[in-house]
Amino acid sequence: MTATAENNSFQATGIPDMPGGVLGGGDRPPAVRMYEMLYSSLVSQLLVAVADIGLADELTAGRRPVRELAAATGAHPGALYRVMRALASTGVFAEVEPEVFEHTPLSRTLCSDEQGSMRDVARYVGLPARQQAFANVSHSLRTGEPAFDHVHGKSWWEYFGEHRELATLFNRAMGTMSRRINSEVLEHYDFGGVRHLVDVGGGQGHLVSLIAQRYPDLTAVVYDLPRVVPEAREVIQGAGLEDRVRCEGGDFLERVPGGGDLYVVSWTLHDWDDADAERMLANIGRAMEPGGTLLVIDEVPPSNNSPHFGKFEDIVMLTLLRGHIRTEDELVPLFRRAGLRISEIRSTPSPTSVIVAHHM
Known part of the structure; x- marks a missing residue:
């Protein structure tokens, strides 16, 4: 198995140091650096x-x-x-x-x-409901429970289900990140030979659009909650791919469309706790054709002290949801319990890695 990269920290050259010294400049006294980090x-x-x-x-x-x-x-x-x-x-x-x-x-x-x-990502980060949760991250620190639920009296997903305009902004922001991250993933995995791809939790369909445009013989399904399907259809139609890409609504914790020889889960696994993540993976395993492949695109931080964006994304999960960013040592048994075997973890220039898995 390929070791997880330890060099996905963001280093800058020739740009003044950010407050907190996160881009270098470690020559200042510890108290000064701490003061900067607090601001x-x-x-x-x-x-x-x-x-x-x-x-x-x-x-x-x-x-x-x-x-x-x-x-x-x-x-x-x-x-x-x-x-x-x-x-x-x-x-x-x-x-x-x-x-x-x-x-x-x-x-x-x-x-x-x-x-x-x-x-859109900046505007999403600034959503008052989100910021209120982070202002109460001490609740998560004390209890291990999402501060968002504590502040708003409902889960992240329930809140977005009731505030469609915020859900749309969230989906646009995630679409931006999807295009950025997945364009790099395309350079690190060959989709040639794939007949039918199923993007589980595919959001607005940006990943499938990128893949289908590059591989004209491939057909695909974008699978996400019914409320997201109209937005995905708009993206797919805008790319002129409606003859090869179908958008389907459903809940991947209940079922996953069958018939795919390649399943993809992009930037989604980390949203769920181990029980639900295992459930999703098991549903994919049952739906996937014999000999099929599962790609999970997610952050896989190193277990040591090396800097990695995923370690801070994990705090987002702690504060807003119930999932977490998993190391390789945590991913392997999770996949095994779902009846899947990780065969490789490929690093990319972004903080994400491509996790390749098959049936046991």
């Missing part, structure tokens, strides 16, 4: 704020004075300058003349029309 959440809050007002879109034509940007976005000029100055110190925007800013590669990711735009 590091301000970076996220500011990114959410500028994403909300569409600031990055106003710089697509080139550098502009703060006063023009403030007028275009409805911001206070003095406050906007202070926010952009702070973000520029992290490599997001650049002050090229006094109170005149232009884009950097990082700030361009917040443009609405940029390929790989992260604007």
